[in-house]
Amino acid sequence: MRIGELARRTGTTARALRHYEESGLVSSTRAPNGYRMYDEGAVVRVSNIRYLLDAGLTLEDVAAFEPCLDGDLPAAAPSPHGLAIARERLAVLDARIAAQTEARDRLAAALSSHATAPQQS
Numbered sequence: 001m002r003i004g005e006l007a008r009r010t011g012t013t014a015r016a017l018r019h020y021e022e023s024g025l026v027s028s029t030r031a032p033n034g035y036r037m038y039d040e041g042a043v044v045r046v047s048n049i050r051y052l053l054d055a056g057l058t059l060e061d062v063a064a065f066e067p068c069l070d071g072d073l074p075a076a077a078p079s080p081h082g083l084a085i086a087r088e089r090l091a092v093l094d095a096r097i098a099a100q101t102e103a104r105d106r107l108a109a110a111l112s113s114h115a116t117a118p119q120q121s
Helices: 004-012 014-022 042-055 059-063 080-113
Strands: none
Touching: 004 014, 004 042, 014 042, 042 059
């Protein structure tokens, strides 16, 4: 199948598919006209990549799951290595959320301290 069909069937974009290919997560062959051609298994592989990315992992994280990307990843029991990667990513996300929450609270406090002051034009 061509890149547009794979994108449509997996709910992603051709640009994302090319990025996954550049990252070594997906492979294609070239048709005589130069178009990328993917086999049927690419649907499962790309769906699993999207599943992991949607869970908050990065492409670098996803690369660690490469041996599992052709199976039923959501139904599979996680490996200790997979759990470690997920825990590390969760810690990074928690730190980012905490930093953003602090920034939001500082901005809200600054705005509330000026809420009663007349607005200047």
